[in-house]
Amino acid sequence: MSKQNTHGKTYKFGMAIDLDKCTGCGSCMVACMSENNVPFKKDESDKKDSITWMRVYKLTNGKSFPETEICYLPRPCMQCGGKGDQGHSPCVSVCPAVATDYGHDTGIVSQIPVRCFGCRYCMAACPYHARYFNWWDPKWPGEMEKYLNPDVSPRMRGVVEKCSFCYHRYQAARDKAYYEHREEIQEQEYQTACTQACPAGAIAFGDLHNPSHKVHQLVKPDPHHSGKPRNPKAFRLLERLGTNPKVYYISEKEWVRKAGDNYLEGEWKKMNKKHG
Amino acid sequence: MSELDEKTENGSVESAGKGGTEEKKAKDNSGLGLGVIFFLVAFVVVFLSGWLLFPKLLYSEKEQPFNFNHDLHVYEMGSCEACHFLREDGSFSGIPDLYSCTQCHYEEPMGMTEDEKIFCEEYVAKGKEVPWLVYSKQPDNVFFSHAAHTEGAGMECKTCHGSIGQSKELPTYEENRLTGYSRDIWGDNIWGIDKNSRDSMKMDDCAECHEEETGSKGACFQCHK
Numbered sequence: 363m364s365k366q367n368t369h370g371k372t373y374k375f376g377m378a379i380d381l382d383k384c385t386g387c388g389s390c391m392v393a394c395m396s397e398n399n400v401p402f403k404k405d406e407s408d409k410k411d412s413i414t415w416m417r418v419y420k421l422t423n424g425k426s427f428p429e430t431e432i433c434y435l436p437r438p439c440m441q442c443g444g445k446g447d448q449g450h451s452p453c454v455s456v457c458p459a460v461a462t463d464y465g466h467d468t469g470i471v472s473q474i475p476v477r478c479f480g481c482r483y484c485m486a487a488c489p490y491h492a493r494y495f496n497w498w499d500p501k502w503p504g505e506m507e508k509y510l511n512p513d514v515s516p517r518m519r520g521v522v523e524k525c526s527f528c529y530h531r532y533q534a535a536r537d538k539a540y541y542e543h544r545e546e547i548q549e550q551e552y553q554t555a556c557t558q559a560c561p562a563g564a565i566a567f568g569d570l571h572n573p574s575h576k577v578h579q580l581v582k583p584d585p586h587h588s589g590k591p592r593n594p595k596a597f598r599l600l601e602r603l604g605t606n607p608k609v610y611y612i613s614e615k616e617w618v619r620k621a622g623d624n625y626l627e628g629e630w631k632k633m634n635k636k637h638g
Numbered sequence: 639m640s641e642l643d644e645k646t647e648n649g650s651v652e653s654a655g656k657g658g659t660e661e662k663k664a665k666d667n668s669g670l671g672l673g674v675i676f677f678l679v680a681f682v683v684v685f686l687s688g689w690l691l692f693p694k695l696l697y698s699e700k701e702q703p704f705n706f707n708h709d710l711h712v713y714e715m716g717s718c719e720a721c722h723f724l725r726e727d728g729s730f731s732g733i734p735d736l737y738s739c740t741q742c743h744y745e746e747p748m749g750m751t752e753d754e755k756i757f758c759e760e761y762v763a764k765g766k767e768v769p770w771l772v773y774s775k776q777p778d779n780v781f782f783s784h785a786a787h788t789e790g791a792g793m794e795c796k797t798c799h800g801s802i803g804q805s806k807e808l809p810t811y812e813e814n815r816l817t818g819y820s821r822d823i824w825g826d827n828i829w830g831i832d833k834n835s836r837d838s839m840k841m842d843d844c845a846e847c848h849e850e851e852t853g854s855k856g857a858c859f860q861c862h863k
Binding site for chain 1: 724726727728729777778779781783785786789790857858859860862863
């Protein structure tokens with residue numbers, strides 16, 4: 363890993379999504395698209411072409427009528443840190459162009475579209491399908507270009523893009539801190555668009571190193587076990603791959619927590635006994 | 639004519655007499671000499687055209703809407719920050735808009751210069767923003783924080799902007815025909831050799847200073863958006 367400047371204040375930004383609160387309304391997806399200048403397509407149902415940095419998936423317990431249950435799962439980029447947060451994220455380690463790297467000061471995985479040449483190794487490497495390819499140049503009808511966010515650079519045809527945890531908002535928060543000669547930014551100064559847009563308040567965002575932040579209190583990450591949640595109701599997607607994601611999910615329902623990974627028959631019960 | 643050819647020819651005519659050989663050699667040498675001269679002349683012509691003509695071709699010269707006297711304004715206003723300031727949210731105001739200028743320049747010109755007359759008639763009276771050509775314009779995906787440099791690192795304006803504050807005239811704007819950016823980004827020197835850190839403003843130049851000052855070139859998102 364390249365050495366990086368970490369002489370200033372370092373953070374580990376993460377997200378906790380309470381799936382029991384999520385209603386699947388899609389506000390986070392809309393907020394994300396407009397905040398990050400994500401182009402929309404004529405046919406958004408064409409999932410091979412559409413781009414959704416934040417995407418809400420629908421899970422079901424697979425049971426018939428009286429017992430049937432549904433859960434909606436919003437999926438941003440997991441900002442994987444790899445083992446020990448050393449930055450060996452699946453996408454970062456395969457990029458031949460250094461178009462994506464791991465920010466050791468924030469724990470956020472960057473994506474620099476102009477550096478990307480579109481080989482899409484990262485898309486193949488990402489176990490969460492969080493990366494998207496621009497098959498076409500973005501087009502905004504009529505005067506809609508005037509609505510674009512000036513803090514986010516739009517992407518062009520032939521490059522990969524993904525969720526950045528609204529990094530431009532961190533940049534803005536840091537600018538303000540510099541102006542006020544503060545070392546640290548406040549929890550509320552840097553919040554992602556999806557967090558603020560969620561009408562159910564299902565998303566919490568903040569510094570996973572800071573015990574006073576809501577996200578830390580919700581998941582209680584264990585620093586000795588790659589940030590594994592100590593809250594028994596919290597889990598991460600495909601935890602056992604060792605990608606060390608910074609997005610946590612919380613649910614009271616066991617079948618939802620079980621859906622977070624692929625378990626062999628009987629494996630889930632055995633694991634739960636061991637931990638429980 | 640290669641050396642090998644010369645040798646075999648010399649070998650074959652050796653028996654015919656020494657005088658003939660020397661004559662032949664002189665003739666061959668003059669051909670070689672001409673070749674060298676021709677090569678050198680061509681080299682110089684091509685080299686100079688690349689050195690002198692290429693920059694002329696690469697950059698098109700553009701004039702600003704009217705001249706702006708920084709020296710006079712710094713004298714009147716007191717400092718750079720009077721017009722180019724950090725806003726309360728930490729963002730940088732950049733080049734002042736028409737509203738800022740009209741705080742002093744309303745309706746009638748204050749001085750006698752032709753430039754101010756143009757400004758008052760063409761822009762203030764019509765309520766039109768001045769379409770300045772921005773020397774420091776960077777690509778859209780570049781995030782540059784003035785606050786981080788002036789407040790965080792305590793740098794002075796002139797470290798990067800030079801003595802623009804003492805200039806009486808705006809330099810000619812030289813636009814790169816290929817990239818559309820100002821020559822100030824690549825730097826005046828076509829070879830990219832800088833005397834001062836402010837001479838060019840490419841990504842490598844940012845990284846170089848960052849490495850010197852902070853010990854690292856930094857992560858991508860430090861300067862990109």
